Amino acid sequence: MSKAKGKAKQVKGKVKETAGSAMDDKQMQAEGSAERMSGKAEEMVAKTSEQMKKAKGK
Template identity: 60%
Template sequence: MATGKGKAKQVKGKLQETVGKVTGDKGTQAKGRGEQVAGKAEEMTEEARRHGKR
């Protein structure tokens, strides 16, 4: 199950990446991809914590 903050970062990053593609701004695209990776990492960390507490 996705965490709220991690999933929100992924969505924000995808939006930012898309804006970068549309405007041709490679920097914005890269920031968006980075935000997606950070969101996925946060999501995975939270998932690992949940499994560790069982």
């Protein structure tokens, strides 16, 4: 898992969410929102993992 992958997932989810909103497709909107939140969680896990590795090194 990496911060870049999490960020990419967030962007993809936002695009899907926006497209769903523009097409009035509630399911696509919900899928995009879920994907965006999943990406945010992945990014946070990656950041925490990096911080733990740095803390162990000190």
